[in-house]
Amino acid sequence: MTAQDRDFGAADQGQGATEEPVAGPVSRGGSVDRAPTPAPEGDDGVEEALALVGTRPAPAHRNHDASAPGQEAPSRGRHRGTPWEEARALASRAGRAGVLRTRRDPLPASLGRVLATPLIALVDLPSFDTSAMDGWAVAGPGPWTAASGGSGILAGREGAKTLADGAAVRIATGARVPPGATAVIRSEYARSDRAGRLHALRPVVHGQDIRPRGQECRSGDQLLPAGTLVTPAVLGLAAAAGCDELLTVVRPRVEVLVLGDELLTEGLPRDGLIRDALGPMIGPWLRAVGAEVTGTRRIGDDPDALRRAVTASDADLVITTGGTAAGPVDHVHPMLDKVGAELLVDGVAVRPGHPMLLAGLAPGRYLVGLPGNPLAAVSGLLTLAEPLLRQRSGQTTPPPYRASLRDEVHGHPQDTRLVPVVHRGDRVVPLHFSGPAMLRGIAAAHGLAVVPPGGGRPGDELEILDLPWPPSSEGCFT
Ligand SMILES: Nc1nc2c(c(=O)[nH]1)N[C@H]1C(S)=C(S)[C@@H](COP(=O)(O)OP(=O)(O)OC[C@H]3O[C@@H](n4cnc5c(N)ncnc54)[C@H](O)[C@@H]3O)O[C@H]1N2
Numbered sequence: 001m002t003a004q005d006r007d008f009g010a011a012d013q014g015q016g017a018t019e020e021p022v023a024g025p026v027s028r029g030g031s032v033d034r035a036p037t038p039a040p041e042g043d044d045g046v047e048e049a050l051a052l053v054g055t056r057p058a059p060a061h062r063n064h065d066a067s068a069p070g071q072e073a074p075s076r077g078r079h080r081g082t083p084w085e086e087a088r089a090l091a092s093r094a095g096r097a098g099v100l101r102t103r104r105d106p107l108p109a110s111l112g113r114v115l116a117t118p119l120i121a122l123v124d125l126p127s128f129d130t131s132a133m134d135g136w137a138v139a140g141p142g143p144w145t146a147a148s149g150g151s152g153i154l155a156g157r158e159g160a161k162t163l164a165d166g167a168a169v170r171i172a173t174g175a176r177v178p179p180g181a182t183a184v185i186r187s188e189y190a191r192s193d194r195a196g197r198l199h200a201l202r203p204v205v206h207g208q209d210i211r212p213r214g215q216e217c218r219s220g221d222q223l224l225p226a227g228t229l230v231t232p233a234v235l236g237l238a239a240a241a242g243c244d245e246l247l248t249v250v251r252p253r254v255e256v257l258v259l260g261d262e263l264l265t266e267g268l269p270r271d272g273l274i275r276d277a278l279g280p281m282i283g284p285w286l287r288a289v290g291a292e293v294t295g296t297r298r299i300g301d302d303p304d305a306l307r308r309a310v311t312a313s314d315a316d317l318v319i320t321t322g323g324t325a326a327g328p329v330d331h332v333h334p335m336l337d338k339v340g341a342e343l344l345v346d347g348v349a350v351r352p353g354h355p356m357l358l359a360g361l362a363p364g365r366y367l368v369g370l371p372g373n374p375l376a377a378v379s380g381l382l383t384l385a386e387p388l389l390r391q392r393s394g395q396t397t398p399p400p401y402r403a404s405l406r407d408e409v410h411g412h413p414q415d416t417r418l419v420p421v422v423h424r425g426d427r428v429v430p431l432h433f434s435g436p437a438m439l440r441g442i443a444a445a446h447g448l449a450v451v452p453p454g455g456g457r458p459g460d461e462l463e464i465l466d467l468p469w470p471p472s473s474e475g476c477f478t
């Protein structure tokens with residue numbers, strides 16, 4: 001098994017969830033300087049987000065100004081961040097940079113990776129004219145003289161002799177149809193008379209119940225394009241088509257660094273400490289989008305430990321959680337500055353998650369900074385990490401799809417919003433509990449609706465970001 005470098009161009013929501021729309025009128029337009037209306041958290045976070053408008057960190061597409069921990073760079077607070085679509089496109093482009101590693105493995109080991117080259121049939125399928133039923137192979141019009149005795153032609157046996165016109169021979173499903181045979185008659189539609197002659201009980205059509213050689217494909221046909229995810233069905237098709245091994249793209253290696261001194265890894269939240277919700281979530285989520293997660297490490301709010309972890313990492317992508325804003329212990333920007341990283345995206349015009357960032361660490365190596373608020377981290381994962389990893393793991397990008405809103409949903413005045421939704425019939429329903437610090441909505445969701453500035457009204461068609469697992473995915477993670 002060698003790794004080689006290669007150039008390679010509405011189901012159940014769960015208990016307690018609510019599918020009521022976000023309450024309140026659709027906000028369209030409006031000034032960013034407007035004083036926010038206080039709202040209970042758990043409404044939808046728009047008010048919370050509005051309060052933060054105009055406090056953006058440093059501009060996108062520029063190296064971040066050096067600043068000591070706790071000090072804001074002079075440019076922070078004015079820039080609105082990279083538009084959401086542009087941020088995704090940038091992340092996607094970053095994922096396309098460089099060379100993809102590929103490996104050739106036996107079929108079972110290829111499951112879950114992505115085809116590096118098209119799947120080509122090595123044989124015709126079927127590779128011989130095959131009986132589709134248990135019954136009789138017959139030649140020409142009946143009645144036929146039936147060969148007596150024996151079990152006839154069985155699957156997997158040597159080819160039978162040519163069938164003379166007017167003759168019939170027993171044949172099993174999957175057996176090779178003898179030369180000269182013009183049809184197969186199912187056993188239940190045939191009757192033998194005392195003289196040993198076979199009669200059809202229904203009209204016989206030429207070629208009936210024979211699967212002709214090459215019906216599914218010819219040797220050399222492309223069965224699937226490069227970029228296809230190797231599912232159990234792909235393994236089956238590859239085997240049927242004669243393949244023993246597949247060339248797939250090596251999963252990009254990702255290391256997750258969870259920041260924050262306030263995080264507990266077990267037990268009940270207490271004394272201002274909270275449970276780490278991102279450590280258990282980000283790694284499996286990244287695996288589901290095609291990454292190999294080399295580890296999830298908790299490194300507190302120690303700037304030196306953060307710098308050491310980032311410089312020592314050999315991952316294709318380092319993901320940090322928390323510490324992206326400009327608080328006293330938000331060390332991500334200063335660390336990136338110290339290690340000479342290039343900020344490609346520094347804040348995105350999306351809610352939640354606007355402080356998310358993408359930086360280049362070295363050619364082909366990147367860091368995605370996810371904000372600490374859990375739903376904001378999901379937003380960063382879908383906006384920056386997923387498009388990058390999709391490219392880096394050789395996956396084709398599915399065309400965006402849109403669905404019609406059942407209920408009204410708030411918009412942000414200027415920014416895109418990502419709102420957890422469930423499918424109900426041919427519509428999507430925005431979920432409650434979609435504040436930046438909440439996971440209750442997304443845990444019950446089927447996807448996220450991309451809500452343009454100004455919001456959406458019933459019947460509006462919105463782009464939907466799917467979650468990387470089916471709505472009912474029991475057993476999918478084990
Ligand atoms: N003055 C400003 N303050 C903040 C702004 C701003 O623009 N100006 N943005 C806010 C937004 S929006 C977000 S999102 C957060 C992003 O903050 P950080 O990325 O620096 O994250 P932290 O401050 O470390 O944490 C934020 C929040 O999330 C909790 N957290 C962190 N990690 C985890 C975890 N693993 N599991 C569960 N919860 C976690 C943390 O305790 C905080 O409550 O900044 C706002 N502030």
Ligand code: MOO
Pocket residue numbers: 048049350351352353354355371373376436437
């Ligand atoms: O409002 Mo912050 O971007 O997401 O949590």
